[in-house]
Amino acid sequence: MSSLFDREKIVPRYKTIAYLMLVAGVLVVGKALVTATVKRDFWMQVADRLKRDSVEVKPVRGNIMSNDGRLMASSIPEYKLFMDFKALHDSKTDTLWTDSVVNVICEGLHDIFPQRSAQAFKDSLTKGHERMSRNYPIWPRRVTYSVYTEVKKLPIFCLHPYKGGFHYEEYVSRQHPFGSLAARTVGEMYGAKDSAKCGLEQSFDSLLRGKPGVVQRKKVRDRFLSITNRPPVDGADIITTIDVNIQDLAERAVLDMLKSINNGNVGVAIVMEVETGDVKAIVNLSRADDGEYYEMQNHAVSDLLEPGSVFKTASLMVALDDEVVDTMVTVDCKGGVYDMHGAKMRDHNWHRGGYGTLRFAQTLEYSSNIGVSRIIDEHYHNNPEKFVEGLYRIGIASDLGLPIEGAAKPNIRMPQRLPNGKINSNNWSATTLAWMSIGYETQVPPISTLAFYNAIANNGRMMRPRFVKQVLKDGQVIQDYQPVVLKEQICKPKTLEIMQTILRHVVSQGLGKKAGSRSFQVAGKTGTAQISKGKGGYKNGQMDYLLSFAGYFPADKPRYSCIVCIQKTGLPASGGNTSGVVFHNIAEGIMAQDLRLDVSDAHDSLSAIIPDVKQGNIFSASQVLAKLGIQTTTSWNPKSTAKPLWGTAERLGSEVALTEKDITEKELVPDVKGMGARDAVFMMESRGIKVKLSGRGKVVAQSLGPGRRIGKGDVCSLKLN
Numbered sequence: 001m002s003s004l005f006d007r008e009k010i011v012p013r014y015k016t017i018a019y020l021m022l023v024a025g026v027l028v029v030g031k032a033l034v035t036a037t038v039k040r041d042f043w044m045q046v047a048d049r050l051k052r053d054s055v056e057v058k059p060v061r062g063n064i065m066s067n068d069g070r071l072m073a074s075s076i077p078e079y080k081l082f083m084d085f086k087a088l089h090d091s092k093t094d095t096l097w098t099d100s101v102v103n104v105i106c107e108g109l110h111d112i113f114p115q116r117s118a119q120a121f122k123d124s125l126t127k128g129h130e131r132m133s134r135n136y137p138i139w140p141r142r143v144t145y146s147v148y149t150e151v152k153k154l155p156i157f158c159l160h161p162y163k164g165g166f167h168y169e170e171y172v173s174r175q176h177p178f179g180s181l182a183a184r185t186v187g188e189m190y191g192a193k194d195s196a197k198c199g200l201e202q203s204f205d206s207l208l209r210g211k212p213g214v215v216q217r218k219k220v221r222d223r224f225l226s227i228t229n230r231p232p233v234d235g236a237d238i239i240t241t242i243d244v245n246i247q248d249l250a251e252r253a254v255l256d257m258l259k260s261i262n263n264g265n266v267g268v269a270i271v272m273e274v275e276t277g278d279v280k281a282i283v284n285l286s287r288a289d290d291g292e293y294y295e296m297q298n299h300a301v302s303d304l305l306e307p308g309s310v311f312k313t314a315s316l317m318v319a320l321d322d323e324v325v326d327t328m329v330t331v332d333c334k335g336g337v338y339d340m341h342g343a344k345m346r347d348h349n350w351h352r353g354g355y356g357t358l359r360f361a362q363t364l365e366y367s368s369n370i371g372v373s374r375i376i377d378e379h380y381h382n383n384p385e386k387f388v389e390g391l392y393r394i395g396i397a398s399d400l401g402l403p404i405e406g407a408a409k410p411n412i413r414m415p416q417r418l419p420n421g422k423i424n425s426n427n428w429s430a431t432t433l434a435w436m437s438i439g440y441e442t443q444v445p446p447i448s449t450l451a452f453y454n455a456i457a458n459n460g461r462m463m464r465p466r467f468v469k470q471v472l473k474d475g476q477v478i479q480d481y482q483p484v485v486l487k488e489q490i491c492k493p494k495t496l497e498i499m500q501t502i503l504r505h506v507v508s509q510g511l512g513k514k515a516g517s518r519s520f521q522v523a524g525k526t527g528t529a530q531i532s533k534g535k536g537g538y539k540n541g542q543m544d545y546l547l548s549f550a551g552y553f554p555a556d557k558p559r560y561s562c563i564v565c566i567q568k569t570g571l572p573a574s575g576g577n578t579s580g581v582v583f584h585n586i587a588e589g590i591m592a593q594d595l596r597l598d599v600s601d602a603h604d605s606l607s608a609i610i611p612d613v614k615q616g617n618i619f620s621a622s623q624v625l626a627k628l629g630i631q632t633t634t635s636w637n638p639k640s641t642a643k644p645l646w647g648t649a650e651r652l653g654s655e656v657a658l659t660e661k662d663i664t665e666k667e668l669v670p671d672v673k674g675m676g677a678r679d680a681v682f683m684m685e686s687r688g689i690k691v692k693l694s695g696r697g698k699v700v701a702q703s704l705g706p707g708r709r710i711g712k713g714d715v716c717s718l719k720l721n
Contacts, residue, residue: 058172059210062235064186064200066244067278067469071177072186073201078142078173081151082135084165085128088156091163097129101155108154112147113139142171174201181247184284184295185404185467186240199298200238200467203403207471207479210235236478239470241278246271246590250281253585254564257578258285258293263569265544267293268300270450271586274558276483277454277463281586299565301407304443308529309367309575310550310563311396311439313499314452315376316364318390320495324379327498329360333370340377341430345370348528361502365510367526369438376437384415384423384433394490395462396444396452403467411443412436439529446548450563453524453550455487456503457558460496462487504555515549515580517588523558524551524583526575531567545573549580553587562586669716671706672699677720684716695720 064073088094106121113121128136138151148168152158157166174189187199196202213232250269258264264287271281282300285293319325336347336354347354347368355368363371380387391397397412415432416424435441447465455462464484471479490496503523507516516522527548545568552561564579564586666687672680680699684691687710694717703717 055215057213057215057232059212059232060234061172061174061210062208063237064208065237065239066242067240067280068243069239070244072182072240072242072244073174073176075172076175077145078171079145079148079168080142080171081138081148081166081168083125083128083138084134084161084167085132085136086134086165087162088165089132091165093156093159093163096156102126105154105156109138109151112150138166142173178244178248180295181244181251182242182282182295184298185242185279185282185300198405200240200403202405204238204468204471207238208235237472238468239472240468241273241276241280241466242282243280245593246586247281247283249589249593250586251283251285253582253589254283254285254566255293256585257566257582258287261566261568261578264566265569266299266565266567267582268303268446268565269562269582269586270300270447271560271562271590272450272454272465274454274457274552274561275463277451277466278469278483279465279467280560298404298406299446301402301404301445301447303445303565304408304411305445305531305546306440306442306529307444307449308439308527308546308548309369310449310453310525310527310548311442311444312364312367312372312437313456313503313525314391314394314396315372315387315437316360316502317394317491317495317499318387319375319379320498321394321491322379322386322390325360325375327360329375330357331360331363331368331371331374332357333363333368333374336370338370338374340373340434343431345373345434347371361505364502364525365506367511373434373437377434380433384428385417387433387437388412388414394452395455395487396448398448398451398462398486400448400451400464400486402447402465407447408443408445410445410448413442439527446563446565449548449550450561451486452490453552453563454561455490456496456499457523457552457561460487460489460491460493461485462490500555503551507551507555511576512549512551512580514576515551515583515587517553517584517591519588520553520591521555522551522553522584522587523555524549526580528573528575543571543573544569547573547575547578549575549583551583553591560587560590667710669702669704669706669708669710669714672702672718675699677718680718684718688714690715692717693720694718697721 106118110118187201188197211233254267269283336350415428531544550563701719
């Protein structure tokens with residue numbers, strides 16, 4: 001055993017190894033101490049170059065969509081394109097950069113960007129190649145994804161960035177696929193900043209924005225690798241109530257009117273669904289310095305202007321609801337000028353002698369300033385608080401609580417009483433009540449006026465205007481905004497019925513005729529108001545006017561309410577002839593769109609798909625039924641040249657039985673086209689058909705088709721040219 005383990009030789013060797021390890025350990029510890037203390041700053045800088053902690057990753061902003069899911073605002077990636085000629089050189093693919101290849105690249109770039117010639121691209125890229133630039137811009141502006149993919153297909157650009165040098169910087173751009181439609185309501189984003197500027201973008205920013213993620217980037221073998229610590233949470237989508245078709249229709253109607261009149265400054269239109277309060281369209285056009293019209297301010301919700309005569313409806317509703325008057329009352333409007341506590345109250349036709357004596361309803365139908373103001377002043381002059389309380393009661397002064405930044409509340413002041421019981425003259429004058437009753441000395445934004453008229457259309461129920469219906473996340477509804485009722489009943493049912501009737505008469509026989517339609521009933525009220533110009537009041541040079549029409553349609557079964565407001569400078573100024581016409585165009589357009597129904601809507605899925613074939617040309621009926629794949633049984637031979645003229649049909653299960661029926665020529669509608677009026681009428685009436693004529697000359701069209709069997713009481717309209 002001692003021969004195998006020589007202590008004198010082995011122990012010194014172990015000691016030597018131990019001492020060496022001790023020295024090495026001391027050196028390692030010493031080096032670590034030096035690195036951690038003396039050279040700490042240097043190595044921290046090296047670490048910063050190799051590793052980036054907590055890099056924020058921006059989420060994708062949510063979309064804003066119309067009521068049917070079409071994009072109105074969306075985040076779309078855009079790219080800036082660069083070339084790294086240093087990477088091209090270092091990867092030893094620089095030999096590919098020959099004149100022939102460069103020519104192909106530049107021709108391809110010219111095809112993609114025709115604004116710049118191929119030679120200009122070649123000169124630019126050659127300059128970057130000579131400088132060995134690392135981030136040489138290929139195109140100065142951002143491009144879409146489709147353009148980026150086209151550029152990436154070109155020679156050299158299609159290689160990996162470390163070989164070919166082609167690379168990009170990605171940006172997120174907020175795009176509006178429908179351009180300026182409802183732009184101010186949808187909202188805008190500040191250019192390079194990821195922050196909302198106005199509209200729904202701002203009001204729902206917390207939902208649309210999402211939550212940023214965090215990644216850690218480390219450099220490994222000259223490449224940065226991203227390690228995700230917290231993934232970004234993309235923003236939610238919001239579904240608005242805006243109908244793109246109605247919005248486009250309303251915007252074009254307002255724009256056409258602004259361009260057709262002199263000195264049109266601002267055009268506003270709002271269309272609301274009566275039952276729900278959904279805002280289907282909202283137009284805010286302002287004239288810019290270049291003479292064109294753009295959406296620059298949300299006048300529909302922010303303008304605090306004196307509404308003018310559209311306010312008279314509210315005044316008379318209060319008087320009726322308080323039962324201080326009834327529909328039998330009459331008002332002497334004199335000769336169109338009336339002394340109202342020392343101030344001259346005038347009707348619009350005062351220079352033609354005024355209206356004389358008017359009934360209650362006529363004061364609104366003819367928009368008589370004197371008539372309405374005398375009714376209100378006579379019954380509320382000593383107690384104006386009661387009148388103002390009535391305005392608050394019927395809802396026209398309500399705070400609508402709109403989700404739009406900058407939305408204004410109606411400003412309808414309450415008279416202030418001094419300790420001695422008298423009204424404070426600094427707050428209320430003798431003429432305040434009279435002028436307030438006709439829409440002056442009070443400020444109401446257009447959308448508040450519309451909410452009031454919408455309540456009249458909705459049988460007294462006032463709805464909060466709704467702009468957003470739902471919030472979606474990954475296709476799932478995470479928040480639902482139901483219609484909100486602000487007031488269950490704005491007035492008594494009897495009062496409401498009277499006001500609805502009067503508003504129909506305003507359009508059918510009053511000053512609002514231009515807003516009406518031959519196809520359906522319209523109810524509403526015109527308004528023309530002078531706009532005060534600050535401290536200068538109403539006598540500051542040329543006058544500005546607010547021309548309005550507020551109403552709803554169809555009046556018998558209201559579906560939509562609408563308000564149109566046009567601001568213009570100078571005369572002529574008529575709410576009915578401007579805003580009333582715009583209202584008419586919007587209403588007719590909406591109703592025409594609703595008539596575009598799909599034929600499948602008429603199909604009853606529970607019924608057998610066999611058409612009713614009654615009396616008529618049975619040969620034609622047989623052909624139609626055969627095309628539809630329906631079996632028929634006939635009492636005549638369809639191959640015979642003597643085809644029956646008339647017959648009857650009877651459904652037999654899945655078959656249709658066609659039976660010939662004898663009929664004389666005098667039982668059929670004659671063809672009178674080309675005849676004179678006298679001959680045509682004789683021919684028709686001799687067969688028992690009543691005739692209506694339009695025009696003069698010869699018949700060019702008839703409403704009853706020739707060969708059709710004559711029915712009892714048939715009337716045929718003949719158009720003569």
